[in-house]
Amino acid sequence: MTLRTAAAALALILGIGGAAAQQKLTISVYGISQDSYRKHLYAPFEAQCGCKLVVEVGNSSERLAKLEARKDNPEVDMAVLTDFNALEAAQKGLIDKIDVSKLSNYDKLYDFARDPIGSNYAVGYTFYSTGIIYRTDKVKISSWKDLWKPELKNRLALPNITTSQGPTLLFMVDRSLGGTTPDFAAAINHIGASRKDVVNFYERSAQLTQLFQQDEIWAAVTGRFNWPLVRKLNMPIAWASLSDGESGGMNVMALVKGSKNKELALKFMDYWLSAEVQSKIAADLVDSPANRDAKVSPEAAESLTYGADMAKAIKFLPPQTVIDNRVAWLNGWNEKIAR
């Protein structure tokens, strides 16, 4: 406490306290594409509200841990997280319900984005599909089972369990094998048995493009957000149209419990959800819009997860299933695949 008082006194002496006259909104977001957000979202919002945005960045689980650590004295007003991290935050009492009547853009959202974790604890602002990309000159892929074709022996890359795509991969492979248990034992056993034929379980987008570029792989499971990077390679690579559908993920906005700027936070969320802002951020190929009215060029749409049809085809992994089973998935993965 004394330390904090001292710090406050120091801030006053140095004149930092002067900024307090202007209202401040602290947001906790992903670190990627900050220049695009700054241009299309932060700067215009600051101009509109006459307030100052303080931006804290990091990946979702890391920022969730921070919210938990500062539970009693939150610094953040509003956070964007993965859907399952948001559900976890709700269960730990870190976030508040959102009064959706205050969001003018709420009715324009796709149905699945309106209340993704229940009880209005979050609203989805972007989503993506997870599918398969492949070399059209080497192999033909039309279902999740095609990953195990003999042509793809030593030519396949799969996402690591540490990435957001890991659980989604297990989900879709499990379904395609007729798996019945939420521990995805069927998928884990199958991938484990074929692990020597998988070139790599990759962690970063850059690895994926490099593996295609160097002819190491002919197919990979990936999120749609990596597709623009791979398309740029100018190789005969296509996004597979899968008879058994695609999975995907969603990012959501949440109000931090104990925030003193709830009204402002809601205004910011509403602005972010507007067709105008969502269209601009989508045009930069950053986030696929969750607002149905957002419009993007056909060229941009090809790189995004865009449109009602694509949205409808996605089978989302229920957030509660992720929370309940992720330790089992990780242990199974390490037991069968990582050795």
Add this chain to the structure above:
Amino acid sequence: MTDRSRAALLIAPAALFIVAGFLLPVGVLLMGGFRDGAGAWSLARYVEFFATPLHVETLWRTLRLGALVTIASAIIGYAAALAIVDSSPSSRGRYIGLFILPMMISPVARTYAWVVLLGRTGLVNVLVLKLGLSDEPLRILFTETAVFLGLVQLFLPLMVLSLVSALENLPPDVTAAARLLGASWLDVFLKVILPLTREGLAVGGVLVFTGAITAYITPAVLGGSKVLMLETLLFQRVSVANDVVTASVIAMLLIVMSYAANALLRRVASVRKA
């Protein structure tokens, strides 16, 4: 003001910084590993950790790779350092610059370079195929060998620089004297150079070993899920399972391993010649 209090005053800012900014938070974090579910002191987390065969396997792999990387760096490092110290002052600067240069490049970029070299169509496999050593490209990427190579490249400069400064302090006449008295080059190295430079070897060894067991990017990119090391296991526990407690157990193990390596190598270095 006495000398003593002046010294205390001068050292206070640095000490305060290290205690408040490093020791305290790290201490708090590590404590978590010594509590059971109910918050009482216990070693249960450690027992749990070692009860999982995969964890023990990962610990061994980390130790093994750390030791192999250190030994390989020492062997290559001595050869390079001896040559550098023997060269003219102007080329010495150039050689040292060559070794420092990669340290200025991000480990990410350096690691990705190995993907180019070791890949199916990479330099190594082109040579293997041309020389007829194998009918098809070897799978080197994403194996323990790839992680080993990446780590040696990453930390070899630290060893070379430590050995160069140790060798520079070696009186130039001792090797000549040993040769004159009939010692073979091997004898000169083992009985003269090695004992006189082992402090440099110890410093370099600690830097390389600690760096190798705590590196994240190289094992993650060159090994991935297939070559799990303690550091990548730690990241897994936090990012997937949100399990900070096991992560703090792993962090503690890494700290203990680093200190043990330090103590061991210092002991070796300080043994007086019989």
